[in-house]
Amino acid sequence: MPALPSPLPEIEVTAAARRGLPLVVLARAGDDDLAPLLGPGGADLGADWATAVGLTGKAGEVHTAATQGAGVRWVAGIGDGEPRQWRKAGAALVRAFETRASTEADAGRRVPRALQLTLPPEAGEEEVTELVLGVSLGGYRFKLTNTAPKPRLRALRLVAGEPSQLELLRTAVERTLAYAAGTVATRDMGNTPSNIKDPAWLAQTAVKLAADVPGLRVSVYDERWMAAQGFGGVLAVGGGSSRPPRFVVLSYRPSRSAGPHIALVGKGITFDTGGISIKPADGMQWMRTDMAGGAAVISALVTVARLGLPVRVTGLVPIAENHVSGSAYRPGDIVRHYDGQTTEVSNTDAEGRMVLADALGYAVRNIGPDLMVDVATLTGSMKIALGTRTGGVFATEDDLAARIVEAGARRGEAWWRMPLLADHEDAVVSEVADWQQCPPGPGSITAALFLRKFTGGLPWAHLDIAGPARSEKVVDEIVPGATGFATRTLVELVASYQTHDT
Template structure:
């Protein structure tokens, strides 16, 4: 059986009145005593209500959820925890819709964060032939905050992008190959007016000398694809052109430099960068943002066979740069190099951003909840960091030290794929060679792209990390252009 795509999410709406007979959810703030928002008179006993962010309890027909200190992160955690609790209760009691009574002084940022957490916090991807259990279908936020409907609409769009990124990355690789990923992008794009998508096959890749993509995909019976999504903007004068590039390795054995068996099953999510780019383009187009955006996803399977590429090979990338291969498990940078070169030489971007589950070194450096950010432009780096902060994704800027740049050079080719030294940094320095003089950022999401436990709005499996940041980044350029 295949999991139904897209995964259904909880619908979050805004209303100004309570519905008769619908259970209510109240919010609580910690303190002595605990402070409960509107509807407190309906709670007979506050004995087990702490107000801590995400703490939920059932009080008769009502529910109480803690929002902690009331920051966006606490509200996001509260929304996610609430929906998970309601889902679990629905399997026993069957409740599918609730009214959430928000305090009169709630901020728009809090409303947006709560919506995002509630929409994706109960995400569940399961491949099964069994009937799905009862689930919560909708929440209505009862508030008279000006503009609440607009921020909820945007938060739902960000949630949908996160969910699509998760769906694409979670899909098992016996279903998901480069052709499937391309077809999924085409299907999603068809539902959004104005968004164009073009899929190129292995013949086109050979004609255009995409040597990295062809080498990495050469060991698989399922050939590579190159996916290009185009959002033309709204036609305004001077709209900047942002190009997003996402690694699309639909399964990664490591090739001849084969990975250990433990953990290899997780490599179905090695195209999380590509998933984030596809999801971001869908979200950008749905919001009709006034900025030109192109999304590029080089998609391939890295397999072991008689036709697999080898350590010691020299490959020629799009544009003519040659690379000495030293480790076939460092395949992501090879496919990204082709796409980055194509972007610079063909698309004339104003800004260039790539995103990839690229190096285990980033997991060691930053852990599993923070993405690594490398950039040649301070303004672009600041925009990425700020965009992530607004949508609940954390980034930490890493250096691109000049003293390591020479190590990327090869004795027998222009570049060597895996220089010695700090792995995340040297991988970024390799990619930098293909970005010309375009302001560029590299986002390494090897850590936060996957989770093995629940936290905040994240559930085990693919997290959809980076999709929201990319949408918010595009919006920041659209807003700048509108103001300018």
Template sequence: MPDIEVAVQPRRGLPVVVLARSGEDAFAPLLGPGGADLGPDWAEAVGLTGKAGEVHTAATHGAGIRWVAGIGDGEPQQWRKAGAALVRAFESRASSDADAGRRVTRALQLTLPPEAGAAEVAELVLGVSLGGYRYLVSANAPKPRLRTLRLVVGEPGQLEPLRTAASRASAFAAGTTATRDMGNTPSNVKDPAWLANTAVKLASQLPGLTVNVYDEKWLAAEGFGGVLAVGGGSSRPPRFVTLTWSPAKAAGPHIALVGKGITFDTGGISIKPADGMHLMRTDMCGGASVIAALVTVARLGLPVRVTGLVPLAENHVSGSAYRPGDIVRHYDGQTTEVSNTDAEGRMVLADALGYAVRKLKADVLVDVATLTGAMKLSLGTRIGGLFANTDDIAARVIDAGERCGEAWWRMPLLADLDDDVASDIADWRQCPPGPGGITAALFLQKFTGGLPWAHMDIAGPARSDKVFDEVVPGATGFATRTLVEFVASYA
């Protein structure tokens, strides 16, 4: 990610970015100090509208390149879109310049308009930090990147508040990037042990954040039947990761965040179709978001006690794979009748939720998972599905998402479907009939011990096949920022 500088004075020699609003005042910034050498004639010639995400360049006499980025109506989310479009346009030009043997600039500066506050700066930083994200394994030399964005404030009194906003946004962006990196790593590299070690490496940078990794022997001794069943078909055994953030002066409840960590999902014996199976390397994005959220919580020093739980397994096909018709005993003693081995996420989450209730004595539970295709069909690829057993916890998740640019839609926990979760030969049925996203949530609810609980289904927005706003194709990092904002709501 580029370094973000917030300063009172501009730096000589850096290319300048001018912001333009949509509407009648789109040309106004071009006549001010930053864009005085452009003006309305140039704007009309290039068709400038000022809409968010619009980026133009102009060569100026003696001053190099000017960049003009549209911020639409100026709402904070439009600044995020503008920042993402700006960094992509900048790096595209830098790549062209490098290929042509021209000098490549690696920095930009932008003088903030008077109306720019903490919200606008935070969104701009998120866009710039995430919009140019790439994951590429290649023998070719990497393309040039934006190294520095210098934001120049108009008043010295704005300096510290805007530096704080930019620093916080950078921490959120780093968490999102970490989730994307874990999600995009191919599964020939990313097995349960690799992802557990990655959690250890990320946490080692932050004093006060502790990580424990438990192997298959410990899982068997402790009774994690769901994790062992799902991971039993793979030659690469499962793991269980706990991340603990327990500040000395913690406020509010003890929050347990639980993330599905299936490092690859063939579907098991209930095998998936070949089309799209390669995308199952991102089936651990819920677990990655929990790991990255705990790292971000620690980086920000939030005064809230939080534990992250990530059950890790690879759902594979072999003679030792679990079968439809099996009965599995979970950590808390409850049993599940297996009907579809491709519904493996709820099996590992059930163990971890039971552990949070019985072992950790948590006060609030949140689980996040790429759980059901039904939720992707219901809400598409830009909105996460939210189930909650209290209005308060639902409102906290939705509000957290609004603050960080992630949308959630609350789904019902339909009481008339609750009896369908019961099994004739075990406590619960893994895959009851009916609407798949809802029945999956009803199944998970059986393992929450009646605690305040939210289930976040990110099957749709966890990955993308196109560019929009700050999102690029591949793992998106969706839910990481929401989890951090949710924790912050208790501070």
């Protein structure tokens, strides 16, 4: 197994360049005077070089130029300079560097492992934040192999154009690296194959990640404890697997606390066959990422604690493997949840809401939060509605919904608010139990309406990340596999409450 979490490049902000490090300069779309881009020894290349390589300065464009007496210069396009274009440039730069490094290593040549980048004077906190996010996440890779690892970018030195901004930019870089590390940990957990990643593994990974983090405590409960407590949903879903379920509670209590006590609840299905309502084989391999919501909650709690945010947060992750066997739960079963409410099962592949119902009920009765947010790869309907780059937000409070959307926008994750339509309330009602697990109608909406029954009337939001939690292609800082989506939003959401008066 690779190290978990995967290492990130070291990134520092300094006032002066260092001799001997390859230099990166940034080009805007439409720049005419290109010679200064190439630094000392580059003036004789100028427009001829730009024409030869087709330099346009568009975001994500990366070129190299061998300048006289100054080694290789890297030129990365930032488009019109809009902050998101900096993230795209950072991701493209790290991938181009590592591709070239692999080629050089294969040829037996010495490979540099560090770059330095000259920031233009107008580069501020927002631009540098986006650049660092792109560099940190764009080169991510997860591969189990016995071959030697490919060369990686180990360090990036940012040379500030304005010395007066040094401390501001250093703070921005440090904070962004913390968010990136959380995202990478979520990706690592999602990408770990399910022959390794059973419920016990995921629970112990939460313990490992939280070890020695100030103010953070982790408790892990097994199937015997859950049976005694009445976690009917988790036990039903996990009953078909030989690898029993777990329930993880992460408690962060800062030395001083401001704002509300927030409960974050994440779906932790370590593999989802669909159970008796079995999934088609095509694409089932992606079900190793069906615990992406739980992983995001684990990583978010670790990141919040590492940043020392003065907001009390509790994370709850019900973990199970949804498998097929003689002990699997069935359509038509009636399950009693932790809070005593009952659910009529109609589709064993709608298992996420079963485990979340237990955890939400436990939070209401035992944690006493001021508000709750759950996050889950819950419904294929949401992927159809919003695609693979945007998460869906269902919320009982306008302020909470707005905070989530704004938190995501600040950290490079897109959300769209969805309606909790009263017209479909009756569909969730069962004739033989309190609630019907998978009623007809708009699937994502009825799933959210079902979950709301277990929130005790608290302010609550449900985040459906079935689309953006995984990717099959490279898109800016996203690479194929688990994306880590929602981790940064959850941390930023907590941060938004640190000056809030309750």
